Amino acid sequence: MTFETVARVRWRGVALGAVVLAVAAGVAWWATRNTSDPAAAAGHAHGAGAAGGTSGPVMLDSAQAARIGVSYAQAERGVIEQEIRSVGQVTYDETLVRTVSLKFDGWVERLFVDFTGRAVRAGEPLLVTYAPMLASAEEELVLAHQLLRDVQGADSATRRGAERMLIGARERLRNWDVPAEEIARAEESGESRRTLEIRAPYDGVVIEKLVNEGQRVMAGDPLLRIADLRRVWVEAEVFEQDVALVRLGQRVTVELDAFAGRPRSGPIVFLQPTVDPETRTLRVRVELDNADGQLRPGMYATIRVRATGSGAVVHVPRSAVLSTGRRDIVFVRMDDGMLQPRPVVLGIASDDRVEIRSGLAVGETVVSSATFLVDAESNLGAALGAMAGMPGMEAPTPSKSVPPPPPAHDH
Structure with missing residues (x-):
């Protein structure tokens, strides 16, 4: 290798080292630059803001x-027509729930309706009870009726007394809810019974059974609870901020999970007078017709309340x-x-x-x-x-060509 060749290689190495040092110095300046400069700080903040989601x-x-x-x-x-949605549940119409009880002490000798959930028809026998005091009252009725027939030829005072006895015996049995047909039967036949048959007040479903056959019961004890399911309620919760959009009588749409695609509608019949302090909700009650008997208490439902804005x-x-x-x-x-x-x-x-x-x-x-x-x-x-305005992001500009190294002289 000639001296001239060696000199050229050394010159290129020196130039490459200078370039590397220049790049390193630039990087160090960028990392340690003084951000207190208002212009630099403003430019940096602008770039960060754009990257952080500022839309243009x-x-x-x-x-x-x-x-x-x-x-x-x-x-x-x-x-704008707003819509409120809330999850609710089907429940009994409390105004159609009746409790079967006795107004006298006695024993349940026969129980025909012996399980919860059984459907009953109006007038259907529910149970047979024996009550000594009821049997005595019916015997008095028979005797009063017989006495009135026996004194038809007597004076008016005697007849009025017999009539008052008969009226009192009838009234006593009516006060104990003995059916009118049973009173008429006892008067016409002249025979009293030791037991009384208790019948269903109307169609419905037994939702609670509180008595067993052979049990002694006291006056006023609940024996059965029967709910008429031809009409049911759906109860749901509405958030406090939506209370102004609901009102009594407003018709709402009710969708049931069990009958997808077959919504029903009914009016709001009750708004709870107080807001729950924990959930900040108000209870809303919707009334639904259930003549087909498909809606069953306990089913989940979604209520949709549509309300029109004020303007x-x-x-x-x-x-x-x-x-x-x-x-x-x-x-x-x-x-x-x-x-x-x-x-x-x-x-x-x-x-x-x-x-x-x-x-x-x-x-x-x-x-x-x-x-x-x-x-x-x-x-x-x-x-x-x-x-585009950041240091180092500008487009490179052509630089002056580096002069070739001086020719080497032979020694």
Whole structure:
């Protein structure tokens, strides 16, 4: 190798080392630069803000919009129909629940309805009871009736006395809820019975059985509870902020898990007068017709209450609003086709529309679908624009050519 060749290799090594040192110095300056400089700090903050989600305007032509599924809608003025949904449960109509009990002491000699859940018809025998005091009262009725027949030829005072005895015996049995037909039978036949048959007051289902055959019962003891299920209630809870949207008599839709696709409707018949302090909810009771007997207490149901807002408001599709957690924005299409992000203040909402209280005017066009994709494009453009001003992100400029090394001299 000649001296000239060796010199050239050494020169190239020195130049490469200088370049490496220059790059290392630049990196060290960037890492340890003084951020107290207002201009530098402002530029850094701007870049960070863009990367953190600051949206900027977006330009999409029709082909690009169609490719990512962007569609548009106009801000309209009108009334928003709100809907409240709540999970409830079918239960008995308490006004159609009766308790079977006796107004005298006695024993249950026969029990015909001997299990809970049994359906009964009005007038069907439920049980047979024996009561000594009832048997004595019926015997007095028979004797009073016989006495009245025996004194028909006597004076008026005697007849009136016999009539009063008969009336008193009848009244005593009526007060014990002895059926009128049983009283008439005893008078006509002249025979008293030691037992009395207790019959169902109306059609229904036995929801509680509290007595067994042979059991001694006291006056007023509940024996059976029967519920008429031709009408039922659905009870649900409404949140405190929605209380103003429900009212007595308002018809609601009820959907049942057991009968999907077959909703029913009924009026609100009760609003609890107090709000639950723990759940902050108000109990709502809906009345449903159940003539077909398909609704059974304990079934889950969903009530849907529709309420119309108090007046016309500016509103857009809910899909047009992008919520970032700190603010709500919509992308407004400007006259030149630019999509401009704009913060808005929201109001009431329905399933598909939301009120815009400020930030948007009637007739303005907003992005109504693929809003997330537009926002991602907006954030990307803002981030790239901010990074363009960072040190080290500028486009490289051509530098002056390095002069060749001086020729080597032979020694």
